[in-house]
Amino acid sequence: MAGAPDRLLLRLEWQVVRRLDGRVLGAYRTPYRGSGLDFAGLRGYVETDDARRIDWNATARLNEPQVRQFTEDRELTLWLVLDRTASMTVGAPGRGKHDVLAELALVLARLFGRGGNRVGAVLHDGATTRVVPPGTGRGQVLRIGHELARTATAPPKAGTTDVAAMLGTAARLARRRSLIIVISDFIGTAGWDRPLLRLAHRHEVVALRVVDAADDALPEVGLVLVEDAETGEQLLVDSGDPLLRARLRDAVAEREADLAGRMRRAGVPLHRIDTDRDLLPALAGVAASTRWRRT
Template identity: 35%
Template sequence: MTSPTRRPLGAPADRSEAVLSRLQLLVTRKLDGLLQGDYAGLLPGPGSEAGESREYRPGDDVRRMDWPVTARTTTPHVRRTVADRELETWLAVDLSASLDFGTGQWLKRDVVVAAAAAIAHLTVRGGNRIGAVIGSGGGAAAPTGRWRAASPVAGPGVYTRLPARSGRKEAQGLLRAIAGTEIRPGRGDLGRLVDMLNRPPRRRGVAVVVSDFLAPPAQWVRPLRKLRVRHDVLAVEVVDPRELELPDVGVLPVVDPETGELHEVQTADPALRHRYAAAAAAQRAEISAALRSAGAAHLRLRTDRDWLLDMVRFVAAQRHARTRGTTR
């Protein structure tokens, strides 16, 4: 994706701390209310411990049919299950150069950090563990401190693995490491980043991929489908309005943040703007279809909208689906 403006690579430490402090306040105020009542995760799944039975409803998983109760009552019933309480959540955080862009209230990278903060807040309680893998462009930057990478990963781009740990302080350290990761020029490999969550194999949990998904779906859909076999998967897509349509501002110089190539675009041409919007809509439809085919829940956050309100609505919809006996 081309970018008309870029800020200097790497965010100052004081800016990262200020952004995180504000995010924590926003997240705590708006998301705490969603944690009241019975335990349920960000993507509430069926759990593994058997509970009581209830009548079958359209959309229920037929694999959860309670045949003895169905036989006794002659009415289809399904088994309700108790959600697992100690879950492991892994984040795959894409901080490639295309995320260092934004024309709304936030930069795309800020929305990525914000999404990670909200997910950590929703999943860290009750002894749950949270870890992350971070991918960026070329270079040799990595978080410092006790959240140093467990093992460097070779290949295109820079990849850092942060081990899964429990506790709010540990989650805060993980978020600081994500916010302090320097975005470097060059192309990363989203498929490789997602595949890092598949190796080594882990017990069933929640996997969250945060990216703009601008890499070709052929690069990442297969690792994502493989990830869905063992885990509940959430794909958080970060979008800027200028990636969907161009404004009429005359000749616009744009730079590809991943390659550094400079182009001049005549945005006064209505036919060009129409073709751009059509191509962008087709690209987003392809991304949505690929995520759906991989079995991932899909949340889209925009830099020009209240990302936290969109996340609240998404979580509320997931909880509502769970009360109706579905897992999606």
């Protein structure tokens, strides 16, 4: 009998991947093609060549302008940086933020893990980090799916999301220029602006922020015991208190503006993914606004 990751991937292939495949991805453009990373040799300079590719040492030795040639790099490496901390467990059963993250990760891995493209994953749960080294094909997608299933069944670790640690791990692992997609609710510690800037300077980075209705609003149900999913702190509040509700709205607006500002300063596209909406238009929007879209 097929395991849960196998069934989930099969469902996503029918419901999402087939509708997206060829429509938004297919033959994509990356900003790193053309110059390549593998040196292939030298040849004589011609007028149409880019002068920046002249090898001045070889030119001096041969007394004739020489240009460096590189093997064109058409393969893409995608790293999925996945937030599996306690705040990602918020949401309705079967449609919580961690469920939506799993679907996003499998769809992206399936779409990219073909044609020689390599997909790896970093799963961060606040206390430990699991790494799935880059690989290709459907089997690689299932490996990522099995790691997602393992983190879903493990009890969530106490502590806030360390976004800086997630980004730092991605920077250490992605040695070649890559597309890095960070999937998180970005509810956690501060101080990750510099790691994000460093990562975006070398790689193409896209942020997918998974949001549940419970993140932004408190239902009016009278006295309610609220608990911070990451710290475990509990507080009894009157959900109908107008002052409390106004303060909550202000805090949400401030958090939204702060996150958007951080991403904008780093030049990182930020996309909101709501747990109660279809993934297809959200993923199509991601593809349309990034440089790996179809040419």
